[in-house]
Amino acid sequence: xxxWTRRAFITTGVLSGGALVxxxxxxxxxxxxxxxxxxxxxGDTVLNIWLKVNADNxxxxxxPHAEMGQGVHTTLPMMLADEMDADWKNIKMLEAPGNxxxxxxxxxxxxxxxxxxIPSMLIGTVDGFFLTATKQISLxxxxxxxxxxxxxxxxxxxxxAAARAVLxxxxxxEWEVAAEELVxxxxxxxxxxxxxxxxFSDFVVKAASLSQPAKPRLKTSEEFTIMGTSPxxxxxxxxxxxxxxxxxxxxxxxxxxxxxxxxxxxxAKAKPLxxxxxxxxxGVHKIVNLExxxxxxxxGYWLAKKAxxxxxxxxxxxxxxxxxxxxIYDKYLRDMDTAIAEGNEKKDVKKxxxxxxxxxxxxxxxxxxxxxxxxxxxxxxxxxTALVKEDGCEIWVGSQNPLGFANSVxxxxxMDQENVVVHNQYLGGGFGRRVVPDVAIQAALIAKxxxxxxxxxxxxxxxxxxxxxREANVSRFKAALDPKxxxxxxxxxxxxxxxxxEAPHILYGVDNQFIHYTNSETHIPWxxxxxxxxxxxxxxxxxxxxxxxxxxxxxxxxxRREHLTNAPRFLKVLDLAxxxxxWGEVLPANWGRGISLHQSFGTIVAQVAEIEIVEDRLKxxxxxxxxxxxxxxxxxxxxxxxxxxxxFGLTAALYGEISIENGAVKQSNFxxxxxxxxxxxxxxxxxxxxxxxxxxxxxxxxxxxxAPALANAIFNASGIRIRELPVKNHELKADSRILG
Amino acid sequence: xxxxxxxxIHEVEVDPATPLLWVIRxxxxxxxxxxxxxxxxxxxxxxxxxxxPIRSCLTPVQVAAxxxxxxxxxISDQDSGLHALQKAWIEEQVPQCGYCQSGQIMSxxxxxxxxxxxxxxxxDMAMSGNICRCGTYSRIKKGIKRAxxxxxxASTINIENNGEVD
Numbered sequence: 001x002x003x004w005t006r007r008a009f010i011t012t013g014v015l016s017g018g019a020l021v022x023x024x025x026x027x028x029x030x031x032x033x034x035x036x037x038x039x040x041x042x043g044d045t046v047l048n049i050w051l052k053v054n055a056d057n058x059x060x061x062x063x064p065h066a067e068m069g070q071g072v073h074t075t076l077p078m079m080l081a082d083e084m085d086a087d088w089k090n091i092k093m094l095e096a097p098g099n100x101x102x103x104x105x106x107x108x109x110x111x112x113x114x115x116x117x118i119p120s121m122l123i124g125t126v127d128g129f130f131l132t133a134t135k136q137i138s139l140x141x142x143x144x145x146x147x148x149x150x151x152x153x154x155x156x157x158x159x160x161a162a163a164r165a166v167l168x169x170x171x172x173x174e175w176e177v178a179a180e181e182l183v184x185x186x187x188x189x190x191x192x193x194x195x196x197x198x199x200f201s202d203f204v205v206k207a208a209s210l211s212q213p214a215k216p217r218l219k220t221s222e223e224f225t226i227m228g229t230s231p232x233x234x235x236x237x238x239x240x241x242x243x244x245x246x247x248x249x250x251x252x253x254x255x256x257x258x259x260x261x262x263x264x265x266x267x268a269k270a271k272p273l274x275x276x277x278x279x280x281x282x283g284v285h286k287i288v289n290l291e292x293x294x295x296x297x298x299x300g301y302w303l304a305k306k307a308x309x310x311x312x313x314x315x316x317x318x319x320x321x322x323x324x325x326x327x328i329y330d331k332y333l334r335d336m337d338t339a340i341a342e343g344n345e346k347k348d349v350k351k352x353x354x355x356x357x358x359x360x361x362x363x364x365x366x367x368x369x370x371x372x373x374x375x376x377x378x379x380x381x382x383x384x385t386a387l388v389k390e391d392g393c394e395i396w397v398g399s400q401n402p403l404g405f406a407n408s409v410x411x412x413x414x415m416d417q418e419n420v421v422v423h424n425q426y427l428g429g430g431f432g433r434r435v436v437p438d439v440a441i442q443a444a445l446i447a448k449x450x451x452x453x454x455x456x457x458x459x460x461x462x463x464x465x466x467x468x469x470r471e472a473n474v475s476r477f478k479a480a481l482d483p484k485x486x487x488x489x490x491x492x493x494x495x496x497x498x499x500x501x502e503a504p505h506i507l508y509g510v511d512n513q514f515i516h517y518t519n520s521e522t523h524i525p526w527x528x529x530x531x532x533x534x535x536x537x538x539x540x541x542x543x544x545x546x547x548x549x550x551x552x553x554x555x556x557x558x559x560r561r562e563h564l565t566n567a568p569r570f571l572k573v574l575d576l577a578x579x580x581x582x583w584g585e586v587l588p589a590n591w592g593r594g595i596s597l598h599q600s601f602g603t604i605v606a607q608v609a610e611i612e613i614v615e616d617r618l619k620x621x622x623x624x625x626x627x628x629x630x631x632x633x634x635x636x637x638x639x640x641x642x643x644x645x646x647x648f649g650l651t652a653a654l655y656g657e658i659s660i661e662n663g664a665v666k667q668s669n670f671x672x673x674x675x676x677x678x679x680x681x682x683x684x685x686x687x688x689x690x691x692x693x694x695x696x697x698x699x700x701x702x703x704x705x706x707a708p709a710l711a712n713a714i715f716n717a718s719g720i721r722i723r724e725l726p727v728k729n730h731e732l733k734a735d736s737r738i739l740g
Numbered sequence: 741x742x743x744x745x746x747x748x749i750h751e752v753e754v755d756p757a758t759p760l761l762w763v764i765r766x767x768x769x770x771x772x773x774x775x776x777x778x779x780x781x782x783x784x785x786x787x788x789x790x791x792x793p794i795r796s797c798l799t800p801v802q803v804a805a806x807x808x809x810x811x812x813x814x815i816s817d818q819d820s821g822l823h824a825l826q827k828a829w830i831e832e833q834v835p836q837c838g839y840c841q842s843g844q845i846m847s848x849x850x851x852x853x854x855x856x857x858x859x860x861x862x863x864d865m866a867m868s869g870n871i872c873r874c875g876t877y878s879r880i881k882k883g884i885k886r887a888x889x890x891x892x893x894a895s896t897i898n899i900e901n902n903g904e905v906d
Contacts, residue, residue, distance in 0.1 A: 069836025069874050232833060239838030240826040242772015242812035246839060249771035257766070301775075302762040303755075379776055379784060379839040379873045428774070428839030429873050460777040636833060640879070644836055647875025670781035670871065679864035681877040 012166060012208045018055035020204040022163040050159035051080060053167075057187055057201040059086050061156075064096040065147045066400055067235050068427035068434070069644075070699045071637035072147040074233040079152045079633060082226035083160030083219060086200070087186035093234050095424060148633055149602060149695050161216035170206035171198065221631060221692060230636035235426070247398035247425040248383045248457060255385065256285065258446050258456040259304035261313050262293035262466050264664035266523050268318040270294050273311060281307050288446045295446045301457050320523045320663035325472065328522050328660060329370065332474045332495045335520040340493070345516035348497065349505055352512035357489035361480035365551050367544055368477075370724040371536045373658035374470040374529055375665075377673060380428020381463045382439040385455040386447035392419035393444055398427035400434040408437040409444045431648070432528030436468050464673050465665040468527025469658055471496060475504075475540035485552030487563060488512060494540070495520050496533075500600055503533035503704075506541055507599060509565035524660065530648055531700040534600040538704030539653070539711065539725065542596040546712040547721065556712060557583050557595050570597060573606045573628050573689055580687060581608035581624040590614065590734035591621075592717025596708040602696030603629040604689075607646070609682075609709035613717050613734040618727065620650065620682040620710065625702055627686065630693040638698045639686040645702030646684055651676040653707035654727050674728075741805055745770070746814030756802035761785045763801045764811060772812035772842045776871070783870030786843035787811045793850040795869075812842035815849055824894070825849055828887040836874035844870050848884045856895075857888055 013021045052060040061077040073093050081091050164184055171189040172179040175196060183190045190197040221228070238244035263270060272289040283299040284307045294313045298304035339345045358364065385396040386409075393413055399405045402422040410417040427434055443456040458466070475494040482488050489512040494504065497517050504515055529535060549559035557578045564571050574597050578584075587593060590613050597606045610622040625642050632638035655674040659666045667673040711722040719735045743750045745768060752767050764770045764787065773796060776784030780795040787796045788810040789803075815823045822830075825845050835841045844867065851858055851866035858866070863884050872880065 069838060071836075230833075232830065235838070236830055236833060236835055239835040239841050240829040240845065241816060241822065242770070242842050244838050245771075246774075248775065251769060251771070300758070300762055300766050302758050305778075377873060379774075379782070379837065379871070381775065427837060429837045431873075457775070460779070640833065640836060640876075643878060644875040647877065648873070651875075669779055670777050671779065675782075675871045675873065676875070677871060678867045678877040678880065681875070684878060 012210075014205055014208040015052070018201070018204055020053040020163075020167075020201075020207055022051050022053070022159055022166065050155055051084075051163055053163065053200050053204055055201055055204070057087075057199045058090040058092055059084070059187065059200075060092045060094055062094050062096050063151075065151060066095070066398065066402070066424055066427055066430070066434075068398070068400065068430035070147070070641060071233050071235075071634060073235055074231065075148055075634045075637060076152050076156050077234075078226045078229075078231065079148070080156040080160035082224055083157045083216075084164045085184040085186070085225070086160070087188075088226055088231060090187060149697055152633065153695060157218055158216065161218050165216045166207045166210055167200050167203050169210050170203035173210075174203065174206055227633045228631065228635065230634050233637065244426050246380050246428045247385070247396060248380055248428070248455075250385045250396040250423075250425060250455065252385065252387065252396075252453040252455075254452040256297050256299060256450070256452060256454055257301040257304050258288075258295050258297045258443075258454050259301065259308045260290075260293050260295040260442060260446075260456060260458065260462060261308050262290075262462065263315040263318075264465060265315065265318050265320050265662070266525055266664075267320065268292065268663075269316040271314045271316065273313070277311055278307060281310075286449060287311075288449050290442060290445055293442065295442065295456065297446065297450065297454055301455075305459060318663065323523065323660060323663045325372070325660045328472060328524070329474060331522070332472075332518075332520045336474065336476070336493055336495065336518050339516075339518040345493065345518060346497070347514075347516050349513050349515040351510075351514075352489075354489040354491050354512045354514045357480050357512050358478070358491075361482075361488065363481040363483075363551070364478065365481070365548055366476070366478045367547055367723060369475045369540045369543065371473050371539065372656070372725065373472045373524060373660070373665075374535075374652055374656045375464050375467040375658050375667070375673060376429070376431045376433035376527075376529060377464065377670075377675065378427075378429030378431060378433050381460055382433070382458040382466075383456060384440045384443035385453055386440070386443040387453040388413065388444060388448040389451075392421070393447075394421045394423065395440055395443065396423045396425060397440055397443075398425045398430075398434060399437075399440070400427065400430045400432070401437070404435070405437040405440045408441055412441050413444055413448060431530040432532070433467065435528055438466070438468075460670070461668045464658075464668055467658075467665075468525040470529035470532075470535055471522075471524070471526050473536050475536070477540070477544045479544070479548055481548060481552050485554050485559070485562075487548060490515070492541070493517065494537075496526075498526075499528070499532045500534060503537040503600065504541065506545075507567060507570050507597060508545070508560070508563035509567075510563070523663070530645065531600055531703040534598065534700070534704035535649070535652070535707075538596060538598040538600075539707040542598060542705065542708030543711050543721075543723070546594070546708070546715065550715075555584075560595070560597055569628060569691055569693070570599075570604055572691075573597070573604045573626050576687060576689060577606035577608050577624055577626040580626065580685065581610065581622075583608065588612075590717060592713040592715070594709045594712025594714070594716055596705040596712065598701075598705045598708075600697075600701045600704055601699075602694065603627055603698070603701035604696070605642075605701050605705050607702070607705040607709040609706065609713045611710065611713040611717060613714070613732050616732050618654070618714070618732055620654075620680070622683045622685070623650075623706065623709070625684060625686045625705075626689060627701065628689040628691050628693075629696040629698060629701070630691055631695050632688050632690070632698075633695070635688055638688060641698040642686045642702040643684045645700060646706045647676055647681060649703035649706035650682070650710065653710050653725055654680075657726050657729070741801065743801070743804060743809060744807070745809045746811060747808070752801075754801060757800050759797050760787070760799045760801045760804050760809070761796035764796060764809075770811050770813050774839055774842060776840070776843070780869075781871070782840070782843075783847060784840050784843045786846040786870065788846060788850055791850060791853055793847045793869075810846075812846060815845070823849070824887040824890045825852070825883065828883040828890065831886060832879045832883045834876050834879040834883045836876055840870060840872045840874075841876075844872065844880055848880070848887070851884070852888055852891065856892060858884065
């Protein structure tokens with residue numbers, strides 16, 4: 001490998017057929033030549049090419065992220081097209097292949113360094129250390145609400161602006177006029193004084209010969225013409241007529257189907273079956289014994305599934321065969337107590353001295369909250385199609401992490417990663433589940449045993465019972481209030497810490513804080529679940545804030561306001577939510593209102609839930625959601641994500657419960673892992689606050705705040721404090737005496 | 741066994757107990773109809789038998805033998821292109837991941853065939869068997885209402901046109 005330079009290059013090259021390629025390249029060397037050579041070769045082994053100006057003046061934008069309904073295949077091209085002043089009608093989108101050259105350095109940079117460390121919005125200072133780190137962790141990930149925030153801001157906009165700059169310079173030289181006299185609009189360049197107008201494609205050859213600007217100027221938000229509008233999403237037409245291809249829809253010549261049964265107790269081994277057990281099953285071809293699972297290959301999926309049901313599949317005993325959810329909670333509590341007793345808590349936030357305050361304080365409040373495990377339950381069950389040959393493997397799958405999948409498959413097949421090709425398809429829901437390559441590994445190991453492609457499909461039961469779960473957790477609080485009702489000390493202990501970093505942190509001005517956690521290992525696999533740690537910490541902290549408000553005899557909205565010292569962005573969001581939700585107006589009997597405020601993935605969200613308790617039944621009528629993402633690049637898509645995140649979080653808050661019995665997941669399908677349906681779905685009103693801060697995410701930030709808004713509304717209507725989710729496990733009864 | 745799928749008669753050799761879903765998808769390559777749960781809980785596999793919405797994951801193919809099977813691939817009109825529901829789905833930008841939407845549209849289609857101007861409650865009732873994990877319910881509801889209006893307007897025009905012909 002050559003020596004890394006300390007610069008990222010804007011590269012250009014002309015392809016045969018007259019297309020100009022512009023990219024933000026992160027490899028040193030002969031720029032134009034490099035790009036040309038790489039493209040001329042087999043496959044798409046080009047590094048970080050972001051756009052192509054085709055001979056017919058259309059523009060192809062290459063997007064290194066998966067589409068799972070979040071609209072990224074539309075929003076990222078918008079960011080590029082706007083900077084380029086391209087004609088939106090002539091933009092085409094192409095998803096980048098799962099290839100290591102597309103390792104997404106932008107997302108890695110965003111995650112590893114954060115936007116604060118970037119000197120300007122311009123790329124151009126990516127250093128070798130960073131690139132190496134990114135490649136090692138194999139990032140071509142779609143997750144963390146990051147596509148727009150990082151890839152969009154660092155790569156798409158820069159590439160668009162660079163392409164515009166180089167085309168402008170080409171026109172200026174060709175027409176022998178000053179660049180300042182030229183007007184760029186809708187993929188054309190005009191010189192008004194001489195009444196000349198030409199297409200971008202007319203300047204392709206000239207543009208490729210020019211040296212590139214290292215730092216093209218990006219637009220200010222006032223100059224945007226496409227960003228901030230809501231053009232129809234590219235992926236939608238194929239999703240209304242059945243033509244969209246999801247992983248499960250892949251059809252290959254001679255393909256057969258596989259069903260699988262993995263050990264219900266995580267980590268236990270499967271007892272191998274003899275090849276002959278299927279001899280009386282017509283259409284069933286092969287048993288594949290994997291370490292923790294048995295798979296069957298058949299002519300059709302139903303045949304394979306039927307065989308799996310019939311076969312005498314057994315699993316070895318394991319150390320976890322008797323573990324139940326209560327054992328896990330007990331272990332958490334023991335480990336939490338031990339950590340405190342031994343003084344080895346893992347510190348998250350430490351400010352001032354809570355000990356001194358607690359010693360003196362007279363108004364104290366303690367509470368303990370719990371949340372259960374949660375499965376993702378994407379609508380499309382896990383599946384992957386694989387074809388394994390001696391010299392390589394191809395897989396067809398919907399993945400949030402195609403490069404990671406290629407790496408994992410290469411490892412289990414003992415192949416070079418270059419020989420594993422991932423054909424990424426539409427994702428029938430991701431929510432973090434499709435980051436984990438487990439199904440691809442299984443598919444590859446099964447397909448290795450035969451010389452035809454195999455499509456492995458998990459049953460819904462496998463999907464619910466073999467997930468990587470949002471963990472169950474316990475969060476304990478103790479806080480002190482002064483005579484004016486202000487929080488003077490905040491102590492919070494919980495188990496585990498993943499992402500986002502700020503999930504358990506409070507937005508409020510409290511001088512003395514100790515936020516700490518303890519690890520408490522279990523045998524249950526963990527995974528990213530929409531909004532990750534925020535999915536529980538918003539419930540913990542914002543419910544406890546409500547408890548403190550009640551204790552202080554202060555309205556919960558006002559209580560939050562009073563604690564938002566020097567936080568104008570948060571105040572604005574909170575105030576607008578209260579205003580839009582008619583906070584303070586009297587509700588009918590048995591109704592309640594609850595408020596929450598949380599920041600995650602760079603976006604601040606306030607929510608007000610309005611509920612009614614009829615007999616012992618809960619009806620969620622309305623949710624007001626106010627979000628400040630800095631800037632919403634596709635406002636309709638942003639609103640759709642807010643709505644989606646709220647339904648997702650509400651489903652979990654009301655019903656979501658994966659419990660553990662005898663070491664295994666008890667639930668198995670939608671009858672006992674219930675989903676919110678249309679008739680239970682509230683009216684959701686979304687308002688966007690623009691603040692010109694660094695853009696925040698869209699896919700996740702509305703999920704965390706609905707559970708506390710709901711729980712606080714239930715308290716408002718009934719006086720019943722929900723300290724453990726899901727709500728379905730609580731008996732509810734309206735009681736208007738509580739707050740009146 | 742003879743199957744009438746989207747107004748075309750097909751001959752197929754298959755175990756009569758096989759769920760219709762897998763026959764549609766694997767034998768005929770009509771992959772617009774999706775597998776979601778296998779127990780009739782989610783509605784992703786919804787197709788119509790003689791105009792009535794059914795869960796094809798639970799319906800043995802033999803049950804469908806003498807009936808008219810309609811899938812998502814069969815509801816657009818050859819002359820005017822997409823069905824009003826499909827157009828409304830695009831107008832309202834309904835789908836997110838899109839996986840459940842074929843089933844949603846097939847349930848909505850059956851509703852509008854029965855009831856040309858459904859209320860919110862009618863829609864809730866007809867759509868309660870279809871889960872959307874992306875939470876697009878409010879947009880689905882808007883889409884159904886928009887399609888109902890468009891179909892009503894179109895039928896008014898047809899009546900007027902017919903009047904002129906007379």
